[in-house]
Amino acid sequence: MGKVLMKGNEAIAQAAISAGCEGFFGYPITPQNEVPEYMSKYLAKSGGVFVQAESELAAINMVYGAAAAGARVMTSSSSPGIALKQEGISYCAGAQLPVVIVSISRGGPGLGGILPSQGDYNQATRGGGNGDYRVIVLAPNGVQEATDMVRHAFKLADAYRIPVMVMADGIIGQMMEPVEIDTTPIPKAPNLWAATGQGKRAHTNMVNSMHLDPYELEDHNILLNNKYLEIAKNETDYEKYLCDDAEVLIVAYGTPSRIVKSAIKTLREEGIKAGLFRPKTLVPYPFEALHEASKSVKFVLVTELSMGQMIVDVKVAVNGLVPVHFYGRTGGVIFEPKEIVDAVKSHLGGK
Amino acid sequence: MKTVKMVCAGFGGQGILSMGQMVALMAMKKGFNTSWMPSYGPEMRGGTANCQVVIDEAEIASPIVSEGITLLLAMNQMALTKFQPKLEKGAWLIVNSALVDTKDVPSDVHILKADFNAIAQEVGNPKVQNMAALGTLAAHMDIFNKQDGLDIIEEKFGKKNPELTLLNQKAFEKAYDIS
Amino acid sequence: MTVVFKKTKGLTNKPLTYCPGCTHGIIHRLVAEVLEELNILDRSVLIASVGCSVMAYDFFNTDCIQAAHGRAPAVATGVKRVRPDSIVFTYQGDGDLASIGTGEIVQAAHRGENITVIFVNNAIYGMTGGQMAPTTLPGQITTTSPYGRDVKTQGEPIKMSELIATIPGTYYVERVMTADPVSVRKAKTAIKKAFQNQVDGKGFSMVEVLSSCNIGWGLSPVDSLKYIKESMAPYFPLGVYKDKGKAE
Numbered sequence: 001m002g003k004v005l006m007k008g009n010e011a012i013a014q015a016a017i018s019a020g021c022e023g024f025f026g027y028p029i030t031p032q033n034e035v036p037e038y039m040s041k042y043l044a045k046s047g048g049v050f051v052q053a054e055s056e057l058a059a060i061n062m063v064y065g066a067a068a069a070g071a072r073v074m075t076s077s078s079s080p081g082i083a084l085k086q087e088g089i090s091y092c093a094g095a096q097l098p099v100v101i102v103s104i105s106r107g108g109p110g111l112g113g114i115l116p117s118q119g120d121y122n123q124a125t126r127g128g129g130n131g132d133y134r135v136i137v138l139a140p141n142g143v144q145e146a147t148d149m150v151r152h153a154f155k156l157a158d159a160y161r162i163p164v165m166v167m168a169d170g171i172i173g174q175m176m177e178p179v180e181i182d183t184t185p186i187p188k189a190p191n192l193w194a195a196t197g198q199g200k201r202a203h204t205n206m207v208n209s210m211h212l213d214p215y216e217l218e219d220h221n222i223l224l225n226n227k228y229l230e231i232a233k234n235e236t237d238y239e240k241y242l243c244d245d246a247e248v249l250i251v252a253y254g255t256p257s258r259i260v261k262s263a264i265k266t267l268r269e270e271g272i273k274a275g276l277f278r279p280k281t282l283v284p285y286p287f288e289a290l291h292e293a294s295k296s297v298k299f300v301l302v303t304e305l306s307m308g309q310m311i312v313d314v315k316v317a318v319n320g321l322v323p324v325h326f327y328g329r330t331g332g333v334i335f336e337p338k339e340i341v342d343a344v345k346s347h348l349g350g351k
Numbered sequence: 352m353k354t355v356k357m358v359c360a361g362f363g364g365q366g367i368l369s370m371g372q373m374v375a376l377m378a379m380k381k382g383f384n385t386s387w388m389p390s391y392g393p394e395m396r397g398g399t400a401n402c403q404v405v406i407d408e409a410e411i412a413s414p415i416v417s418e419g420i421t422l423l424l425a426m427n428q429m430a431l432t433k434f435q436p437k438l439e440k441g442a443w444l445i446v447n448s449a450l451v452d453t454k455d456v457p458s459d460v461h462i463l464k465a466d467f468n469a470i471a472q473e474v475g476n477p478k479v480q481n482m483a484a485l486g487t488l489a490a491h492m493d494i495f496n497k498q499d500g501l502d503i504i505e506e507k508f509g510k511k512n513p514e515l516t517l518l519n520q521k522a523f524e525k526a527y528d529i530s
Numbered sequence: 531m532t533v534v535f536k537k538t539k540g541l542t543n544k545p546l547t548y549c550p551g552c553t554h555g556i557i558h559r560l561v562a563e564v565l566e567e568l569n570i571l572d573r574s575v576l577i578a579s580v581g582c583s584v585m586a587y588d589f590f591n592t593d594c595i596q597a598a599h600g601r602a603p604a605v606a607t608g609v610k611r612v613r614p615d616s617i618v619f620t621y622q623g624d625g626d627l628a629s630i631g632t633g634e635i636v637q638a639a640h641r642g643e644n645i646t647v648i649f650v651n652n653a654i655y656g657m658t659g660g661q662m663a664p665t666t667l668p669g670q671i672t673t674t675s676p677y678g679r680d681v682k683t684q685g686e687p688i689k690m691s692e693l694i695a696t697i698p699g700t701y702y703v704e705r706v707m708t709a710d711p712v713s714v715r716k717a718k719t720a721i722k723k724a725f726q727n728q729v730d731g732k733g734f735s736m737v738e739v740l741s742s743c744n745i746g747w748g749l750s751p752v753d754s755l756k757y758i759k760e761s762m763a764p765y766f767p768l769g770v771y772k773d774k775g776k777a778e
Contacts, residue, residue: 005376005387023612049611053604054637061601065608068595069575069616091598175414176372176387178379195593197573197616206587208596255414262412336418
């Protein structure tokens with residue numbers, strides 16, 4: 001199959017279908033509506049189940065139930081809806097359920113706006129659910145990568161029995177780009193732990209996140225953490241662009257990283273050696289690679305479509321080696337390449 | 352090639368978004384990298400509509416065209432007023448002369464005018480004015496020829512509605528030929 | 531010697547953690563017996579909720595999923611939709627179903643999900659220490675209505691069976707109680723019907739069981755049974771509120 005021109009949201013939905021998604025549970029919210037719309041049209045045709053839930057709360061709990069029954073499942077939403085899903089995400093993490101959550105983020109707080117934003121970095125990476133848990137967070141920079149990451153998310157969810165979030169901004173959701181969706185079937189784990197009725201099994205299965213005995217809960221949380229450490233070791237991913245000779249390192253993720261690339265071209269034309277470091281996994285964060293990349297630069301500039309959230313992780317990574325500056329726009333306003341160029345120049349000039 | 356940063360803007364219902372999509376589709380078929388980004392949200396419920404199309408040989412850096420527009424298709428006056436300040440020097444401006452007055456456009460902008468309303472009327476369906484616009488656009492852009500446009504119209508409407516396909520192709524061709 | 535009573539295979543050997551005198555145990559037994567009698571134990575999935583029955587997953591000899599507070603009908607929807615051959619039932623208390631989970635129960639009923647809901651109404655939050663529930667009776671004293679439920683500011687007790695029965699999507703709704711041997715037998719008949727409906731693919735069935743909380747109510751077990759009959763049942767009338775099967 002060659003490339004087709006597809007809207008990000010629809011491509012994400014198609015990628016999930018190609019990954020063998022058996023159930024989708026969602027609720028309308030802009031700017032992710034094309035995901036449930038596409039699923040309602042096509043998922044049943046490939047043998048899956050689509051349910052429009054009464055709320056994001058119900059949707060994530062349907063996902064919880066369907067995943068507990070061993071099905072490969074997904075939900076999608078946008079910022080305020082993801083906030084509502086946090087309770088269920090914590091339960092999925094606690095019960096070690098493989099689920100995929102797509103977040104097409106928009107401006108906040110509160111009802112905020114509907115234009116693209118990265119104000120949900122903390123929401124995605126720290127989560128609003130209770131307890132000692134992490135979910136994997138993948139951040140694509142365009143439609144093609146979004147589809148690849150959705151497929152990868154299902155693989156990771158299965159491999160580690162963990163919720164995986166694909167966090168894209170509203171640009172990716174709404175934009176059309178040529179895309180080729182991989183159609184290779186993704187083998188499914190047997191999910192021997194699933195609760196579907198005892199059948200011929202010698203024992204009953206239980207999917208549960210409650211452990212009233214403190215020692216039992218401690219053991220459980222240590223197990224979750226060990227799993228996370230394993231994920232950090234194996235699955236951390238990032239892209240480096242013109243970093244080798246860079247004197248200025250710009251850190252950005254998602255679509256804004258492409259705007260930064262455009263700025264870097266301009267900067268290099270003007271003789272300023274800038275490079276881009278782009279985390280592709282926000283959890284686990286590429287701390288070590290970023291630390292290495294920051295060693296030979298004058299400073300690091302973090303650019304986000306927010307007032308500065310990822311910058312905390314960047315500072316942890318850089319660990320005081322060089323100054324870490326910030327440039328961001330928020331509320332749905334998207335910075336232009338020129339703004340990044342100017343920000344770099346102002347910090348260079350200030351030396 | 353120089354990156355094409357195009358904005359198509361007009362009234363909701365003028366077929367702006369689908370016309371932009373067809374430009375991106377044509378570019379993709381010609382082997383270029385391309386992106387199409389709509390304005391979305393409450394804006395799309397009536398009033399104005401616009402979309403941004405970027406075409407490049409290299410990887411598309413930014414799908415957002417907020418500055419340095421190289422090609423603006425303005426289907427109404429509001430669209431021109433809104434995006435004129437963001438045109439780069441030497442940019443091309445295509446306007447629907449039936450609805451847009453260009454007397455305030457700076458002299459470093461190349462203007463292409465055609466009466467898309469009239470062409471659509473001649474063809475017999477006011478709805479096809481967006482395909483007339485596509486005709487003018489395709490005639491202007493080096494990377495496309497007439498057949499590319501006719502093919503894309505066939506692909507987009509052919510199966511669903513052969514009659515509409517013909518109308519669309521007529522409008523496209525008329526505008527292409529006079530441009 | 532003839533066996534006149536035997537523990538059902540539907541329950542595990544774990545000792546129940548309910549307070550002595552509480553009728554959760556009876557309701558557990560009724561549900562388990564029904565699953566065994568309908569020969570669906572091996573297909574059943576319990577969705578346990580939050581409240582006193584939070585550990586029901588330890589007691590039922592079926593596959594179990596523990597749900598968040600109020601969300602059991604949504605979890606059940608997820609299971610039933612991807613595994614339509616499973617027999618999926620929720621076991622929820624009044625705080626869970628009639629307060630925090632009103633959205634989920636109403637919407638699952640509205641979609642006509644082919645699931646079975648066992649709604650245990652004891653007019654109080656037992657697990658958390660006897661707070662006022664949406665079903666707490668007028669004037670009833672609880673730890674958050676220490677002067678008795680004041681209907682002017684705290685509302686009249688909510689009648690879930692009546693409410694759910696009005697929803698077009700529901701198939702069967704009945705209210706029963708566990709106050710004496712006769713009412714317990716009637717409760718079992720209703721529960722059996724609610725599961726048979728699911729087996730037959732009929733749709734959403736709910737049985738509300740008026741149950742006791744002698745500790746929360748501050749009554750002896752015997753007085754509690756009397757309270758169900760004499761105080762609760764008059765406010766929450768027993769009976770069938772919806773039975774599409776009868777109409778068919």
